[in-house]
Amino acid sequence: MQIKSTQLFVIFILVAIVQVSIPVKMIYQRESVLKYGTVYKFKTQPIDPADPFRGRYVQLHFDANIYKTQETNWKNDEPIYVSFIKDGNGFAQIEDVTKEAPNNETYVLAKVTSYVKWRNELHINYGIERFYMKETKAKAAEIKYIESESDSISHAVYATVYVKAGEAVLDNVFIDDIPIGDVVE
Amino acid sequence: MDSKLENEISELLQNNVITRDVAQNILAYYQSKKAGKPNRLFVIFGVLGAVLVGLGLILILAHNWDQLSKWKKTIFAFSPLFLAQILAGYTILKNKSRTWIESIGTFLFFTIGSSIALVAQIYNISGDLSSYLFTWTVLAIPMIYLMRSNALALLCLVYATYYAVEEGYSLFNTSSEPWWYFVLILAIAPFYLRMLKLNPKTNMTSVFNWLFPLSLVLVLGAFVRTNDELGLLMYVILFGLLYNIGQMPLFNTQKLRRNGYLILGSIGTVVMLLIFSFDVESHDVRILKYNMPEFQICLVLTLMIISVLVYSYFKNRIKVFNPFQYVFVFMISLVLSGFINTTVFAVTVNALVLTLGLFTIKIGTEKRHLGILNYGLSVITALVVCRFFDTDMSFVIRGVLFVCVGSGFFIANYAMLKRQKNNIS
Known part of the structure; x- marks a missing residue:
């Protein structure tokens, strides 16, 4: 059966729409969380790796990547629901980790990285551990962080994360309330 | 005309192996054979150019232009994709030449990847490399059939393999079996079978005769647990x-x-x-x-x-x-x-x-x-x-x-x- 070019073109239009819709859907989901989500400050440490397609980023290690629990029944890569509350300084604290979705809006759908039995530690991956930066700034950001850690004054390094019903969007990273991009300007 | 062939013929003529008529017939035969074929060099350089431009675009966008606002960056993410799609649509509608098909197909392939990459960059989406490569390949595969592009089919095969290797082999034991690889390969296979049926002796089919089994050999180890x-x-x-x-x-x-x-x-x-x-x-x-x-x-x-x-x-x-x-x-x-x-x-x-x-x-x-x-x-x-x-x-x-x-x-x-x-x- 020979397909005419006009028929091919119609199918092509559909495929082209799907090709555009994937990144558009990605944008829509994130924008919705940024607009209606609750913002949390996650304490973190940055290091600087690179991705061949998406550029340089700082890899973030949140305090909330580790949750102490006596429960041992966790499988690697298993989906989990992590609920948060804010402490006195507005930093995120894990309230609970469950295998069923909670009834509130302030939880993130995450994955179990591993469970370290002898330390009772559940290691969690939120899928927001990368903060993409201008290629000239990512390394400088890591150096700045190491410098700020080695002096005697304690610095607050944190990320602002918007959370809404399972979705989490990493918005920015701060050292002492200054965006990390401006710190290394 | 191929100078090597001309030299051979003149040597045969000089040594009286063939007559002048036969020599002219041979030259005419090769000339007519060549007239029906697109210039292979044009296709190769067209594809090579598209690959370089596509990869260059990904690198330029990966720089992360943080002085631009989020929306400007989003426009940058989509404009190459839109441009490639318009060109691809034009190519399909106007039944353009092989050089066009292969070059635009290749360019479109890379713009699909760059648009997803840049959106991921703008919104700090971690997503592992393998799932990114998978989405990219899935979105590109239908274009193989719509454009009938060999270069696109080749790129999809290479990227399906890249996805499977990335997903299946890991130093940190976080890898999982890349079962979706087989779905991708099955989606590319009909195009390859068509090549085997219609043009079994072309160089492109030979490249596939090597890359298809090689891809299987590379990926199979990812299933050893x-x-x-x-x-x-x-x-x-x-x-x-x-x-x-x-x-x-x-x-x-x-x-x-x-x-x-x-x-x-x-x-x-x-x-x-x-x-x-x-x-x-x-x-x-x-x-x-x-x-x-x-x-x-x-x-x-x-x-x-x-x-x-x-x-x-x-x-x-x-x-x-x-x-x-x-x-x-x-x-x-x-x-x-x-x-x-x-x-x-x-x-x-x-x-x-x-x-x-x-x-x-x-x-x-x-x-x-x-x-x-x-x-x-x-x-x-x-x-x-x-x-x-x-x-x-x-x-x-x-x-x-x-x-x-x-x-x-x-x-x-x-x-x-x-x-x-x-x-x-």
Whole structure:
């Protein structure tokens, strides 16, 4: 059966729409969380790796990547629901980790990285551990962080994360309330 | 006109081998043949240009222009994709030339990747590399059929393999079996089959004849999880399947260098048997569970290889007994019998490699093909070299073996060359 070019073109239009819709859907989901989500400050440490397609980023290690629990029944890569509350300084604290979705809006759908039995530690991956930066700034950001850690004054390094019903969007990273991009300007 | 051809013809003319008329006819024939074909160089440079522009775009966007607002960056993410889509639509509607199809197809492929990458960058989406590559390839595959672009099909095959390798092999034990790879490959396969049917002898089809089996060989190891022994058997069966496919007339009637299935299947089989040929303390198949990916793949591959053999048998294509085609039967029975005695196992495998070597030498001699003959001798040499590392064999025996195989090389090549010389004279 020979397909005419006009028929091919119609199918092509559909495929082209799907090709555009994937990144558009990605944008829509994130924008919705940024607009209606609750913002949390996650304490973190940055290091600087690179991705061949998406550029340089700082890899973030949140305090909330580790949750102490006596429960041992966790499988690697298993989906989990992590609920948060804010402490006195507005930093995120894990309230609970469950295998069923909670009834509130302030939880993130995450994955179990591993469970370290002898330390009772559940290691969690939120899928927001990368903060993409201008290629000239990512390394400088890591150096700045190491410098700020080695002096005697304690610095607050944190990320602002918007959370809404399972979705989490990493918005920015701060050292002492200054965006990390401006710190290394 | 090809200057080499012109030179040859003028030489033949000068030496009165052909007449002036014949020379003119030959030149006219090649000229008319060339007129119908698109210029291959244009296609190659067009694709190369599109690859470079596409990759360059990804790199420029990866710089992360943080002085631009989020929305400006989003426009940058989409504009190359829109441009490529408009060009692709135009190419389809206007039935443009091969150079257009291949170049625009390639450009579109990279803009799909760059748009997803830039959105991920703007919104700090971690998403692992493998899922990104998977989405990219899935979105590009329909374009292979819409544009009928060979370059696009090739890129999709390479990226499907990249995805599977990224997903399946990991240093940190966080990898999982890339089952979706098979879906991607099955989605590309009809296009490849169409190429085989319509243009079996083009260079592009030959490239696929190599890359398709090579991709399978690269990815299969990602399914080896707990049972290494079964993993090795899985490769023996895969190479057997490739060899049997390579024996089908579609591939076997072509030049050997165009038959990636046969060459990879043959070399792979020998390498796997050499690995099995060492007399180890124990072959540990351990508990065989039916839900192991290794077991499932072994089963599917065995069914496929049997289907190919049965099909060839009924089509009357199996005329002589070729041990390469049945190695998998020996190996499956040996591995599944649980290796009652490891020495018996090692001796059997060594005998098998020796048989394959001798069989190849026989084929080489019959076909008077120096390449095949020397390959057969190399198989035996490899077997002897492997035995060199087995310390429990006497030095004298090993020495004699080496001398025998070395002399075999001399004698076989000398005899073959002499025979060829006699034939010419």
